Each structure stands twice: as structure tokens, then as C-alpha cells.
Amino acid sequence: MDIFKLKPGMSHIYPVSPENYEAATGQARKYRKESRTGESYFAVCPACDNPIQLIGLYKNTAESGRKPYGKHTCQTIPNLAEYDQDAYLDCPYSDPRRTPPTARRKAESRLSRQIIQLLHDQFDRVIHILSKETGICFSTALSKKMLEGYIVREGWSFRNAAPYNLPWAFVEGQVALPLYGQRICADCALHDAIAYNYPAARFEETPAYNSVRILQNAGQYVDLSFAFVSHKRSVRDEHLFETIDFWVYRGIAPKMETVYRNTLNIQTDYFLNLINLPDERSHRNQKLLDIADELLKTRL
Incomplete structure (x- = not known):
């Protein structure tokens, strides 16, 4: 996805870019996670409120010339967003290879x-x-x-x-x-x-x-x-x-x-x-x- 927001709910939406991410997050630690392979950058999906990881924000992605983009993490990111499987399945940005649900969404979802x-x-x-x-x-x-x-x-x-x-x-x-x-x-x-x-x-x-x-x-x-x-x-x-x-x-x-x-x-x-x-x-x-x-x- 080419957009992100900072928290679940009715918050502002930003186009994915290093400049927008830096200005929106203020470089706060809650949006980053360190690992042995480097640092990862996180935000929230504007469509389903699940956590996403921003890919290629500062490094080139594997696809030549591809712009930075957001990708669902399919796991909860503490202090940022809780992962919801049902919301992910309904999200237009979810895996296009999946078979979309046919039953109506439950009222209590x-x-x-x-x-x-x-x-x-x-x-x-x-x-x-x-x-x-x-x-x-x-x-x-x-x-x-x-x-x-x-x-x-x-x-x-x-x-x-x-x-x-x-x-x-x-x-x-x-x-x-x-x-x-x-x-x-x-x-x-x-x-x-x-x-x-x-x-x-x-x-x-x-x-x-x-x-x-x-x-x-x-x-x-x-x-x-x-x-x-x-x-x-x-x-x-x-x-x-x-x-x-x-x-x-x-x-x-x-x-x-x-x-x-x-x-x-x-x-x-x-x-x-x-x-x-x-x-x-x-x-x-x-x-x-x-x-x-x-x-x-x-x-x-």
C-alpha cells in the first residue's frame, strides 16, 4: 500500500515516503523495531487498522526501482496496533492470492x-x-x-x-x-x-x-x-x-x-x-x- 496512518481509528492518512514518515512519527521509538537484520519501521493500515511494516523506506527493495510501500505484518505490534485476522481478510490490501470470505461480517466484529x-x-x-x-x-x-x-x-x-x-x-x-x-x-x-x-x-x-x-x-x-x-x-x-x-x-x-x-x-x-x-x-x-x-x- 502507498499510504499509512499512525494509530488505529480515525486518524490522518499520509502517503508513504521517508519525509512523511519522519515528520508524522517524530522518529519516536514506538514505530521502530531493531533486529539482527537491521531496523524495521511500522505504522497502521488505513483500511483495516492492522499493523503494517514500511518496506524500502531507506533501502532499495528487491524489486528494481520500486517505491517504498506498506505491508501487513500479520502480528500485533505492542503499543501500536493489535492484529485482527477478520479485518485483514476484508482489507483490499491483503494478499491478492487469498480467497475472500463469502459470508457476511459478524455484527460483533x-x-x-x-x-x-x-x-x-x-x-x-x-x-x-x-x-x-x-x-x-x-x-x-x-x-x-x-x-x-x-x-x-x-x-x-x-x-x-x-x-x-x-x-x-x-x-x-x-x-x-x-x-x-x-x-x-x-x-x-x-x-x-x-x-x-x-x-x-x-x-x-x-x-x-x-x-x-x-x-x-x-x-x-x-x-x-x-x-x-x-x-x-x-x-x-x-x-x-x-x-x-x-x-x-x-x-x-x-x-x-x-x-x-x-x-x-x-x-x-x-x-x-x-x-x-x-x-x-x-x-x-x-x-x-x-x-x-x-x-x-x-x-x-
């Missing part, structure tokens, strides 16, 4: 409990990222409906779900929802696609800044739906590539017509770095946090 707690604490930021990614200004009622659907399908048990990708994994497997009557960002790609591909729809300005509501022209009917599909992960040259498609369509199965479809690139550090912003740069939505507490508190 470390990752499941961490995801539920994170969604409880950061639900407003999950919705904020989805809004920026899609152009939909999710209402409080729609956000609550999405959370209720997540709980019904026990989204924390999906094998692709992890703390770093929570906003996008939150909508994986979600039932399609109607877009009619919802607010969207004015002049965004979604707005332009609906305006071009669906003449039955009209847009009404709202008091909210730079948003319009999707309605219908007189005598016509709007049946727009949206869903999130095709969540994919792969690792190439130690870098994680992860995407999910945002899909807006008209009609009902099997006669559906795509109005807008966009592949969302999931950045490993986007969500975790957002929730580590200082308080003075954070804008929280207490209504959404109250909804999350109401629906999730019994599962914590």
Missing part, C-alpha cells in the same frame, strides 16, 4: 462495531460527502430513510465496508429512491443531464442557496429514481482504486432508461481527513446527528 460507532458520530458528514459527490441536496427526511434502509440491510456487515469508505459503502445495496420533489444543486452535472434528457421535468428555485427542486411540467409525470451500484475495489502498484456508480434512471424494470450515470472515485483519505478537521473549520448538522443517535444508539 471489530470493524462492524467501529463502522456503527463512526456512522453514529459522523452521519452528517456522510450525507455531506454524498451531496457533494452526487449533486443531491439530501433532505432530513430522505437522509433518515436512507439510514433506516442501511440498518435493515445491516450495511456494516458488507465485506466491502470499512471506516475509510463509509459514505460510499453506506449506500451500497440501497433500494432505488425517487428523485421527484428533491432539491439538487443548480447547474451541476446532474441538473444538466435531467434538463437535457428528461423534458417532462421542470426546476423550481428554492430559498436555499444555489439549489432547485425537481418537479413536473403540467400534464406530465416524472418518475426519476436514483441508486448506487457496482461498488468495485482493486489494488495496482500498491495503490487502491475504488469506485461506485451513481445512477439516475426513468421507468421501471426491466424497461429502464438511464438519464445520468457517474462513476464516483473513492479516495482513501477523503473521509478520514474530513473528520479530523479542527472544530473551527467544522460545520455540523445536529438534526442529522440526532437522527443517527435515535436509530443507532441501541446498537452501540
Whole structure:
């Protein structure tokens, strides 16, 4: 992997390099281990919170010209991170030759409990990222409906779900929802696609800044739906590539017509770095946090 963090949990993510490692760790002893073959350098996997060893940080690796990278140690590193086999098996950076688990993750697993707690604490930021990614200004009622659907399908048990990708994994497997009557960002790609591909729809300005509501022209009917599909992960040259498609369509199965479809690139550090912003740069939505507490508190 080409990124690391210093501790389990919601901590900052850094690209692997000697400069970043030195500045982040302050050269503290807890991140190093001496042996007869030399000194090893350790950190934490951003995807599964297991300990990793940084390979080739100061010495060339066996592969000619290969950049420094992180590799799972598959053992606990005292005072740094405890090894969790289940979390390792679900990690996109784990051994690509392994056979991935087919059963759902258990609700009592470390990752499941961490995801539920994170969604409880950061639900407003999950919705904020989805809004920026899609152009939909999710209402409080729609956000609550999405959370209720997540709980019904026990989204924390999906094998692709992890703390770093929570906003996008939150909508994986979600039932399609109607877009009619919802607010969207004015002049965004979604707005332009609906305006071009669906003449039955009209847009009404709202008091909210730079948003319009999707309605219908007189005598016509709007049946727009949206869903999130095709969540994919792969690792190439130690870098994680992860995407999910945002899909807006008209009609009902099997006669559906795509109005807008966009592949969302999931950045490993986007969500975790957002929730580590200082308080003075954070804008929280207490209504959404109250909804999350109401629906999730019994599962914590």
C-alpha cells in the first residue's frame, strides 16, 4: 500500500515516503523495531487498522526501482496496533492470492462495531460527502430513510465496508429512491443531464442557496429514481482504486432508461481527513446527528 496512518481509528492518512514518515512519527521509538537484520519501521493500515511494516523506506527493495510501500505484518505490534485476522481478510490490501470470505461480517466484529460507532458520530458528514459527490441536496427526511434502509440491510456487515469508505459503502445495496420533489444543486452535472434528457421535468428555485427542486411540467409525470451500484475495489502498484456508480434512471424494470450515470472515485483519505478537521473549520448538522443517535444508539 502507498499510504499509512499512525494509530488505529480515525486518524490522518499520509502517503508513504521517508519525509512523511519522519515528520508524522517524530522518529519516536514506538514505530521502530531493531533486529539482527537491521531496523524495521511500522505504522497502521488505513483500511483495516492492522499493523503494517514500511518496506524500502531507506533501502532499495528487491524489486528494481520500486517505491517504498506498506505491508501487513500479520502480528500485533505492542503499543501500536493489535492484529485482527477478520479485518485483514476484508482489507483490499491483503494478499491478492487469498480467497475472500463469502459470508457476511459478524455484527460483533471489530470493524462492524467501529463502522456503527463512526456512522453514529459522523452521519452528517456522510450525507455531506454524498451531496457533494452526487449533486443531491439530501433532505432530513430522505437522509433518515436512507439510514433506516442501511440498518435493515445491516450495511456494516458488507465485506466491502470499512471506516475509510463509509459514505460510499453506506449506500451500497440501497433500494432505488425517487428523485421527484428533491432539491439538487443548480447547474451541476446532474441538473444538466435531467434538463437535457428528461423534458417532462421542470426546476423550481428554492430559498436555499444555489439549489432547485425537481418537479413536473403540467400534464406530465416524472418518475426519476436514483441508486448506487457496482461498488468495485482493486489494488495496482500498491495503490487502491475504488469506485461506485451513481445512477439516475426513468421507468421501471426491466424497461429502464438511464438519464445520468457517474462513476464516483473513492479516495482513501477523503473521509478520514474530513473528520479530523479542527472544530473551527467544522460545520455540523445536529438534526442529522440526532437522527443517527435515535436509530443507532441501541446498537452501540
